[in-house]
Amino acid sequence: MSDSKVFLITGSATGLGRALAVKLAERGYRLALVDFNEQAGLETLSLSKERGAEAIFVKADVSREEDVKHYVEKTVEAFGRIDYFANNAGVMVPLRLLHEYELSEYDRVTGVNLKGAFLGLKYVIPVMLAGGGGRIVNTVSSNSFKPTAFNGLYSATKHGLAAMTKSIGQDYQDLNIRAVGVAPNVMNTNIAANAVTTLTEERMAKLGASTGPSLPATPEEIAEVVIFAATTGADMLNGTVVNCAGGEIFQ
Numbered sequence: 001m002s003d004s005k006v007f008l009i010t011g012s013a014t015g016l017g018r019a020l021a022v023k024l025a026e027r028g029y030r031l032a033l034v035d036f037n038e039q040a041g042l043e044t045l046s047l048s049k050e051r052g053a054e055a056i057f058v059k060a061d062v063s064r065e066e067d068v069k070h071y072v073e074k075t076v077e078a079f080g081r082i083d084y085f086a087n088n089a090g091v092m093v094p095l096r097l098l099h100e101y102e103l104s105e106y107d108r109v110t111g112v113n114l115k116g117a118f119l120g121l122k123y124v125i126p127v128m129l130a131g132g133g134g135r136i137v138n139t140v141s142s143n144s145f146k147p148t149a150f151n152g153l154y155s156a157t158k159h160g161l162a163a164m165t166k167s168i169g170q171d172y173q174d175l176n177i178r179a180v181g182v183a184p185n186v187m188n189t190n191i192a193a194n195a196v197t198t199l200t201e202e203r204m205a206k207l208g209a210s211t212g213p214s215l216p217a218t219p220e221e222i223a224e225v226v227i228f229a230a231t232t233g234a235d236m237l238n239g240t241v242v243n244c245a246g247g248e249i250f251q
């Protein structure tokens, strides 16, 4: 079995997760790729293998405990350990005023972004501890600092995940676990495609008026930040959120 480091990525089918997988494949990591989108996930697997990576794909819905147990078990079965965890799967729900949301939308966005992220931590951290430590990057958001207009539920989930990142940074220092949040702002992926369809012209204008200018990011640019946060930067960034807002949010 190769001794190269093992990187587990959820939400690896598209967007940031795929960009990260491709870069890590080129740098010799062994990859466990997780997503509920099997077709696109298998495409990421092919792209990774074409670049020489030893890699597996596991179909899993991160909001289901049984699926999370399964993806962790499959990773350990394939590679024996988990060195790095990109806790990245996430969804947005349509943008609304808070009282307009259905409970089903609350359940969906918290189920993936918060419960799913927690379940990943719950099952990955014991494997890291058994292996002597590990490095975690939680994909949070500029919404961990400031909600974009009409995005209260998504923002609540990303504030919550930022809080978990801080807790890990505080509580696991002597256990050789580190966690960093990486917070994209405007990243060029499809995640928001359905979210803005609920906005009237008036609300769209309010959203525009409440949003400052920023440099947009490609998933590849944010993937570089994730790799730095997981490797060279992990000790000094431990328990913090790396603000990738491209000049819009200053904290």
Ligand SMILES: NC(=O)c1ccc[n+]([C@@H]2O[C@H](COP(=O)([O-])OP(=O)(O)OC[C@H]3O[C@@H](n4cnc5c(N)ncnc54)[C@H](O)[C@@H]3O)[C@@H](O)[C@H]2O)c1
Pocket (backbone or CB within 6 Å): 010, 011, 012, 013, 014, 015, 016, 017, 034, 035, 036, 037, 060, 061, 062, 063, 088, 089, 090, 091, 112, 116, 139, 140, 141, 142, 183, 184, 185, 186, 187, 188, 189, 190, 191, 192, 219
């Ligand atoms: N794009 C942005 O502007 C932006 C900004 C801030 C934060 N983010 C965060 O970045 C992360 C990656 O998103 P992205 O922009 O690459 O979008 P994306 O939609 O391309 O990627 C999200 C991935 O998560 C997967 N996923 C969703 N629900 C899942 C579930 N229940 N189980 C397993 N996999 C699931 C999707 O299939 C997809 O592959 C998310 O956590 C998102 O909240 C994105």
